[in-house]
Amino acid sequence: MQYQDIILEYQDAIAVITLNRPAALNALTPLMIRELKQAVSEIAQNSTIKVLIVKGAGRAFSAGIDLKALNDGIQGGQFKAADILEDGNQLAQTIRSMPQPAIVMVHGHCYTGATELMMFFDLILAADDAKIGDTHTKWGILPKWGMSQRLPRLVGILKAKEMSFTAKPVTGQEAERIGLVNKAVPLQQLEETAFALANDILQNSAQTIAAMKHLYNEGFSRSLEEGLALEQAFITEITDRVEFLKNFEKNK
Template sequence: MSDKYFSPTDYLLTNINDQILTITLNRPDALNALRPEMLDGIRNLIEETENDQNISVIVIEGAGRAFSAGVDLKVLQGIDPIAGKIGDVFDKPAELAWSTIRKSRCPVIAKVHGACFTGALEMALHCDFIFTTVDTKFGDTHAKFGLRPTWGMSQTLSQAIGVRLAKEMSYSARIILGDEAVKIGLANRAEENKGDLDALINKISSEISSNSQGSIKAFKDLYNLSQTGLGIDEALKAEFEKEYPEIKDTNDRLSEFK
């Protein structure tokens, strides 16, 4: 493994296997509750992949019993949030981390098991995919603790499942399970258990890695464009006119077609 993929904090672990960089949230005794240095670490690790063609997929997972219970509330108790905002100590690292996930040339997979609440759900929603298990618990508990979203929940959740269902989840703080998350469009697939989830992630990651990284970068950029509110004519024009010189393997791949 290259030294650049060693995390500066013990709260994150890294592993590389077959072009897949796995970032593991590593606070299992605290259900991987998020701290600012974890968000900085995620951003730094993903930024390092931008010019590394040996990495084609990034997976974010949690150690132990859960993906993540969300923001570490003990840290919040020392921040004194104002008007429901948790403040720059968390918000600045989160903004930079989520932007890096969205703009990464690599697809980013949220591999979610056990629990995924609030800030962790916001992180997962910024990823390209959410794969989970049928019994994983998802929830938005901002309102339960007198907080308001500042990491994108009001936008990404409503885009994923529609405004009415998003309002229901946020206003009620209701917990849903992985199988329901798939039904409403929050998650891509839900496997029966963690072992099956591991196998699915390996399969999906391998399928992605076998395709053109340049083409996938273009697709990711263009799918992000679809979420900017452009009208269909303007968006189609942009799709046609944007250039992706990173796609250099077209002829080689076509020559392999039999």
């Protein structure tokens, strides 16, 4: 299908989605989030695609929610107020449940809703001078895409409180140090690093990676005993996905 606010491309076994509103620093519109949800859902069902990479066009990954576009979309009748919240949470769940590892590249600004979006992904790469922050408290609004739960799980409760209470961003380099991103590199090396990571993933069993992703995600919030039981029972729990995973491996 044709998209307006994103670009979807396929490079062999890698799908690449680009947030494509560079003049607005890729501020998130209701349409962009809906298009992201649709594109990721398409990729999740494509057994020939083994890795997803998402990036932003121009000078930034994303400056956060575009409030003007949100209001215009609601007033114009194209979207309801709750649509962007629902679509964003459905997008998060699709990325979490899709068999492919999902990588996000962050550069320039990445604030608030964009930081929440960033944390949907399995692997996060950042330019070392990127600015990543949570400004919900600056604007007097509460998170709706999981900031209060995902951020402390990545950086710890104390650092999460500091970032949210002060609304001050951290650099990509600092984000790597505190565990918010996997790796920070100079901006000119960011895309090369992302594709190198994707190609490292492609050298391994796609089916096993899909299973490991499921076990990590589902076991992370459980006790050790529950997680171990999940691992032991995994094969019987995915009988509805066995044929898809077989094809996923066959198309490697």
